[in-house]
Amino acid sequence: MNSLGNIRTRATLLVLLFALLSISFYAEAADKDNCLMCHKYRFLGRIDESGKRINYNVSENLYDHTVHRNVSCRECHPYINKIPHDPVKEQVNCANLCHLTTPFSKERFSHERIIEVYKKSAHAPQPGDSAQLKEAKPNCKFCHLNPMYTRVSEERIDYHESLNRCLNCHQEKGVTQAYKHITHRLRHKTSRSPQEIVALCAKCHQNVELMKELNVSKRGITAVETYKQSIHGKSVTLGSEVAADCISCHASNKLHDIYKKDDRRATVEKKNLNKTCSQCHARTNSWFVQVAVHPSTEREDNPIVFFVNLSLSLALYGTVFGLVGLMLLEIFGRRKGGIKFLLRNGTSWRGKPKPKEKKTK
Amino acid sequence: MSISSDTAAAGEEIAATDDYFTHVEGVGDIPRDIYKYVKSDPSGDLPRYSMHIVIQHFLVSTTFLVLAATGLALHFADVFWAPYLIALFGGADTARFIHRIAAYIMIFTSVYHIVTITAGSIQKILKNEFDYKRTQIPTPKDLFDLIHDVKYFLGIEPFRPKMEKFSYKQKLHYLAIIWGTIVLSVAGMALLFPDIIAKIFPEVMFKLRPQAPANGGFPALFQDLARLMHADEAVMALIVLAFWHLANVHIVPGRFPFQWTFLTGRITREHQIEEHFLEYIRNLEEMPEEREYMGNLLKEKQSEISQKMPVSSLQKPAEKGAVDVSTPETQEN
Numbered sequence: 001m002n003s004l005g006n007i008r009t010r011a012t013l014l015v016l017l018f019a020l021l022s023i024s025f026y027a028e029a030a031d032k033d034n035c036l037m038c039h040k041y042r043f044l045g046r047i048d049e050s051g052k053r054i055n056y057n058v059s060e061n062l063y064d065h066t067v068h069r070n071v072s073c074r075e076c077h078p079y080i081n082k083i084p085h086d087p088v089k090e091q092v093n094c095a096n097l098c099h100l101t102t103p104f105s106k107e108r109f110s111h112e113r114i115i116e117v118y119k120k121s122a123h124a125p126q127p128g129d130s131a132q133l134k135e136a137k138p139n140c141k142f143c144h145l146n147p148m149y150t151r152v153s154e155e156r157i158d159y160h161e162s163l164n165r166c167l168n169c170h171q172e173k174g175v176t177q178a179y180k181h182i183t184h185r186l187r188h189k190t191s192r193s194p195q196e197i198v199a200l201c202a203k204c205h206q207n208v209e210l211m212k213e214l215n216v217s218k219r220g221i222t223a224v225e226t227y228k229q230s231i232h233g234k235s236v237t238l239g240s241e242v243a244a245d246c247i248s249c250h251a252s253n254k255l256h257d258i259y260k261k262d263d264r265r266a267t268v269e270k271k272n273l274n275k276t277c278s279q280c281h282a283r284t285n286s287w288f289v290q291v292a293v294h295p296s297t298e299r300e301d302n303p304i305v306f307f308v309n310l311s312l313s314l315a316l317y318g319t320v321f322g323l324v325g326l327m328l329l330e331i332f333g334r335r336k337g338g339i340k341f342l343l344r345n346g347t348s349w350r351g352k353p354k355p356k357e358k359k360t361k
Numbered sequence: 362m363s364i365s366s367d368t369a370a371a372g373e374e375i376a377a378t379d380d381y382f383t384h385v386e387g388v389g390d391i392p393r394d395i396y397k398y399v400k401s402d403p404s405g406d407l408p409r410y411s412m413h414i415v416i417q418h419f420l421v422s423t424t425f426l427v428l429a430a431t432g433l434a435l436h437f438a439d440v441f442w443a444p445y446l447i448a449l450f451g452g453a454d455t456a457r458f459i460h461r462i463a464a465y466i467m468i469f470t471s472v473y474h475i476v477t478i479t480a481g482s483i484q485k486i487l488k489n490e491f492d493y494k495r496t497q498i499p500t501p502k503d504l505f506d507l508i509h510d511v512k513y514f515l516g517i518e519p520f521r522p523k524m525e526k527f528s529y530k531q532k533l534h535y536l537a538i539i540w541g542t543i544v545l546s547v548a549g550m551a552l553l554f555p556d557i558i559a560k561i562f563p564e565v566m567f568k569l570r571p572q573a574p575a576n577g578g579f580p581a582l583f584q585d586l587a588r589l590m591h592a593d594e595a596v597m598a599l600i601v602l603a604f605w606h607l608a609n610v611h612i613v614p615g616r617f618p619f620q621w622t623f624l625t626g627r628i629t630r631e632h633q634i635e636e637h638f639l640e641y642i643r644n645l646e647e648m649p650e651e652r653e654y655m656g657n658l659l660k661e662k663q664s665e666i667s668q669k670m671p672v673s674s675l676q677k678p679a680e681k682g683a684v685d686v687s688t689p690e691t692q693e694n
Contacts, residue, residue, distance in 0.1 A: 228438075228439065231552065231588070233438075234435055234436065234438035234439075235435070235438075235453045235454070235457065236453075237438040237439060237443075238434065238435065238438050238443060238444060238447045238452075238453035238456075239444070239447070239452055239453050240452070240453035240454050240457075241454060242454055243453070243454075277556075281555070281556045282556075283554075283556040283557055283560075284556050285556060285559070285560050287559040287560050287564070287580045288555060288556040288559040288560065288580065290559070290578065290580045290581045291555060291559055291580055291581050291584040292581050292584070292585060295584075295585055295588060297585075297589065302582075302585060304582060304586075305582070305585045305586060305589060308586060308589060308590070309589055309593070312589070312590065312593040312594075312597075313593070315597070316593065316596065316597045316600070319597060319601060320597075320600050320601060320604060320605070323601060323604075323605040324604050324605055324608075326511075326530075327605060327608055327609055327613065329511065329514045329515075330510075330514055330613060331613050331614060332514060333513055333514025333515065333516070334514070334613070334614050334615070335614055336516065337513075338397070339614040339615050340614060340615070341614045341615070341617040342617060342618070343401060343403050343615060343616075343629065343631075346399075346400035346401050346402070347397075347398075347399070347400065347401060347631060348401075348614060348615035348631060349396070349397035349398075349631070
């Protein structure tokens with residue numbers, strides 16, 4: 001027992017040591033140009049010609065917990081060529097080819113394909129848009145803030161056994177990561193939780209002033225509000241993992257192909273609704289797709305529902321106040337008749353009724 | 362039926378004023394306010410509900426509490442207490458599952474109830490014992506009872522109305538439960554199986570009125586109404602049960618702090634006589650031991666009752682009139 005304990009302690013220490021070493025290992029790999037030598041200082045920054053203050057600090061600790069932790073600085077910032085750097089004129093382009101290679105095709109990785117999908121969608125600046133609208137539309141970095149979202153817990157699918165089969169041929173390091181990446185994405189449409197998706201979309205779509213400035217339709221302005229009144233929205237608000245969030249209905253598996261609802265390509269276009277709803281509702285039909293997913297009980301949108309709602313609430317108050325009033329009257333009347341609250345010694349009618357006492361005085 | 366307001370024994374004068382005495386064969390003349398003199402066991406003296414009804418009440422009340430707790434949290438999802446309540450049931454998805462299971466149990470209980478009362482009624486009809494007055498079927502008398510009772514509470518009438526096994530309040534509540542169960546079940550099914558319900562109802566409508574446009578918006582309207590009514594009915598049911606039903610059975614004088622009827626199926630003697638007088642008369646006919654008890658009580662209290670009661674019953678309206686001369690209503694009475 002004693003020797004076993006010793007072995008265990010030693011093994012734990014060894015694992016801890018290895019873990020500590022591997023933490024520093026990541027940062028070194030990403031920072032092969034040693035950018036952090038300067039950029040680790042918290043007040044590294046400058047004030048540009050227009051008086052804008054820019055911070056160039058990179059927190060190593062934070063960066064190690066992002067999805068890009070294995071990508072070195074100059075993969076995204078290739079315009080940095082010398083020290084001291086030239087004034088930066090370019091912006092980071094997410095369609096850049098990185099030096100990361102995919103384990104299967106040995107191609108250099110790029111976000112180019114998903115950017116092509118995004119460029120066609122309603123969220124990309126289109127030639128016909130006003131300057132204000134172009135300004136307001138979100139680019140990659142607006143939504144993708146780079147952190148790790150939902151924690152990957154692969155125990156639910158038989159992770160170890162299926163991965164072991166891959167390891168018969170593939171090297172462990174590359175394939176483990178690839179396998180995790182794929183299986184994780186297979187289970188959920190997005191790596192963010194439904195709550196995070198709703199919060200992300202609501203950031204702009206719930207901003208009524210911004211939406212009004214951009215001449216969004218009334219249904220568009222109230223979209224988040226009406227969604228939150230729906231059963232999907234209420235369930236998601238309370239932490240449901242299965243109820244539909246914005247992306248579930250408004251995008252296909254390409255995730256970025258969000259179009260206006262009248263667009264032929266939109267998942268919420270009338271002809272595509274059957275397919276979209278059937279993702280969850282197996283028995284969908286032409287009648288079912290007419291049901292409002294963003295229900296409104298306002299008078300101008302839905303007068304019948306508005307008046308039913310009004311009459312039901314009136315009935316509620318009428319019933320409750322009427323019945324409780326009757327009960328209070330009953331207590332008053334029966335108390336006057338001489339009844340006591342407690343049934344004691346076999347009777348609640350102890351003592352004389354109150355009116356009689358008054359008369360005897 | 363030997364129930365009669367035979368007041369001849371009590372004297373001509375009393376008979377002229379009101380039906381104060383009720384004559385029961387083999388017991389004697391029972392004064393209306395005999396409930397003030399009887400002995401009652403808090404756990405109940407007289408049978409009221411069968412074991413089936415007690416079980417049904419238990420199932421309905423427990424499932425209702427579960428349904429209300431999960432349903433309220435799901436409906437008022439954005440209110441601050443909702444996440445805590447939902448966490449108690451293991452998250453939104455689990456809470457929805459529990460809500461459905463409780464709903465199935467409640468619907469099962471409703472079916473169980475219908476089977477019980479139908480079978481019981483058929484049994485009674487075959488034995489030729491069925492009396493609609495002892496059931497929940499509303500009658501015009503209930504409306505008059507309500508008016509009479511309000512008059513008593515206001516001090517206009519000297520005694521409460523002589524009511525059947527189920528009083529006007531209980532019949533109203535029963536009707537509300539029937540309506541609520543139907544609405545909540547249908548609307549709940551529309552929420553649980555929106556795809557099926559959206560197909561069934563409009564297709565029936567479409568077959569009835571083929572000339573109506575296919576895109577009449579009816580599925581959307583039906584679903585909207587289902588959402589609305591499921592929540593509103595449930596909130597109304599909860600408020601009525603919490604503030605009216607619970608107060609009526611456990612808080613009002615004579616029942617405080619707890620009435621055991623819903624567990625024992627038995628009602629106290631003073632409660633039965635006060636609020637269900639006609640049912641008590643039937644109890645007297647059916648139960649020899651109760652007849653004996655009442656006969657003994659009447660003999661024992663004879664002096665007290667014969668001296669005090671007729672006098673007070675005669676004087677009460679007169680005195681009331683004298684006290685409240687200012688109000689014209691009492692003069693009419």
